[in-house]
Amino acid sequence: MSQIEATENQIMKAKIDVPMTQKGAYGAGTLTLNLLPGALGVFSFFLITAFGIDPFLAGLLGGLPRLFDALTDPIMGFITDNTKSRWGRRRPYIVVGAILSGVFFALLWQLDPEASQAYNFWYFLIFSMIFTIGNTMFATPFVALGYEMTSDYNERTRLMAFAQTMGQVAWMIVPWFWVMIADKDLFPTQAEGVRELSLYVAGACIVLGILPGLFCKGLDDSKLENRAEISFATLWTNLKAVFSGIRTVFKNGPFVKLCGATFLVFNGFQLVASFSFFIIVFHMFGGDYGATGSWPAWFATVSAMTTAFLVIPIISWMASKYGKRNAFIISTMISIVGYSLKWWSFDPSNPWLIFMPIPLMSFGIGGLFTLMMSMTADVCDMDELSNGMPRREGTFGAIYWLMVKLGQALALILGGLVIKLVGFDPGAASQSAETLIQLRLADIIIPASTAALAIIVMWKYDLSEDKARAIKAKLVELRGEL
Template sequence: MSDSPSPLKDIVPIGQKAAYGTGTLVLNLLPASLNIFAFFLVTAYGIDPFLAGLLTGLPRLFDALTDPIMGFLTDNTKSRWGRRRPYIVIGAILSGVLFALLWQMNPDASEQYNFVYFLLFSLAFTIGNTMFATPFVGLGYEISSDYKERTHLMAVSQFMGQIAWMIVPWFWVIIANPNLFETQADGVQDMAIVVGGICIILGVIPGLLCKGISDEKIENRKEISFSTMLINLKSIINGIVTTFKNAAFARLCGATFLVFNGFQLVSSFAYFIIVFYMFEGDFGSAGNWPAWFATMSAVMTAFFVIPIVSWMADKFGKRNAFIISTCLSIVGYSLKWIGFSPDNVWLMFMPIPLMSFGIGGLFTLMLSMTADVCDLDELNNGMPRREGTFAAIYWLMVKIGNAIALILGGLVLNLVGFDASLSTQTLETMTQLRLADVIIPAVTAAMAIWVMWAYDLDENKAREIKAKLVKRRGEI
């Protein structure tokens, strides 16, 4: 790879990187909190587990409609504030307000009332969150046009995003603490207001401070009006098809699907293994160890993994950095077999440094590489640039895969014979669960390496594409 520094004009000031990072913190905080709070639908509000599953799953299906539409809208919007920033500010405010309202259910109300209340506000929250998330991710793709600086931006962004994963595991402890809240419902309601407020304050920052491509330089945008709805719907569908025809982007989506959702599929297994294998079903003895495991994973990702991944990307290229990181994560997953030991609880932290390269390297590199792909798309298909559409499709694949992972995670628990009603599990069940915890993410990570092996959009090619674009339409 080239050791030449990025041109000074392409360097993103650290303040703007940090401003973008606040948005990534919100991007992580909202879904992470949603996953934690969803547990209390059953315990605090008395909703049937099956209905609770529907309440968390149906909005994800709604996402499949809203994400591509929002991507198209933000790519083709004309305003004095740019294509992305107005949506980011409005979306952040709506996301925070609707998230807080979402959890203000009455625990004494009927199950039917709470089901309808939560479903309607979930759909409204999905719209608000899509209005924030899709333009925000699209903005990140266009903040810098430099191959290396894009990785540096995403490294700072993902570093700040990890703060959410350091905090959220402790929501379990806070909400269920009788010394803080009289009931779990009270805890959920109050914490939802706190999370919503934080998301509003931090979410508007990138919309106010971050700069993207000059709005005057974007050509061939579609007219957005009620009279052009049917024509635009066809354009959205054609845009999705064109996006998936981009072989480099398809590889990024496939690798992300495999790494992230292999990790997500077994993410809850650590909790069960710690409680039922290491502490033999004694929740009191297990205490805060599961929360510490999750928090230390985020700390290690932020302070150790992301800086190394960013350095590797500069030194060896983004594709090679991804392959190295993913190989290290496979070693980390394998070490969990030794680390989760009832004889020494501290060994559970041993796999974390290597295991964290999986997720820590994934989004730092994939988001940077998607920005490169957006240049390739403009070269092949012309204006308007479609960062919003690429952001929508990429995160839609993540969301769909996450939903599948949640379903398959429950299936694996059933297949190994795990019975949550029992205080102790059989040795055979725990052995099979521990094997699944190691094998599943290791196999999906290996498959992701295979998918990315032929990825060829390296630094030299990216710089050639940029030079051709600048020659065609000038700097933007």
């Protein structure tokens, strides 16, 4: 190899590889992306116990902002795809959105336990809507930025693996919020614990959330054509373009498969997410919360640590060696084995066995977002080749996460229905043996079944590495360097 060829290869590798500084910044954003909903989920429990909100109204406070989210995500995707600025299409929104998300998350939880239920309901609902706008302004362009930070098939997986590893730190921390808020040595009341902890979460999210907007780089804006004008004068035209873009996205077969598989794996997991807590408390410790102690928190934390430091690196290696589709199928099969082992792991005579299925179960969620985020980036290239510019990373990201959010809302509803159907009585000090057996079976059968269905959905996914590289070469031919 000549010196010139060696130099050209070094230059090409430098353009393909995402610098560690940018990977770290994008990972910090992924941590923020996980920490906000994780904390929101924990704190929402205390709307009932600490602030006196009726359970039905608390359910509305959880559901209505998600419906609002369903409107704002695609609109924000269209806006960020078509933005023209000296700082790029994504970065200004990420910085402003991170600040707004943090500020309004903190304000959201400054409820007054002495105020009337009506006041707290409307206060929380209004600030939830405002927080949702700020979070959408951060999350949608942030996800889209990750799709375009590199055009290389395998580097996309390495970037997402690194980011998801950092994102798992949120799930190592969040379970301990339950323990901290209930600790009277830390906070005199639950309400005070929620209000104070929300300030720390908000501060961390602002600091971490702005980093990708400051340090990460996406595509060269100057080479992108056919972008719509974003202004009040073009509002109606742009709204029609939003729905047109959504229709185009759903005509993309590989992307629809990614959404379907994600819906099945993630929401099968989410549907039974709370079941482990009830099984540990009532099956292993007979309903004695004092004896249960911090076992549920350790179960969640060890799951996140295993996902971050063991599973994600293995999945990244499998994707490079066997391809992303095959890595997904293999990791999902392994998770089904892990779910099955839960029947023997919740043993009242040996609590340590609860950690036995975790390394295998974690392949499900660990593989899901690492691989799906990487494959969605490949789909964006395919879409440009089929439909031309503007590139629609924002729209694809918005629709993908919209499916996740809507499915998550459905999982919360169905999870409560399953608990009711098995005869679980949340007010009782103990549960019947029949109820606990049915709950344990549901905890295994539901996520294992949805994971199996996801494998079927992805079986004929055909955007392989060879095809992705051919698409990239064609795009380079059509419009120059990616």
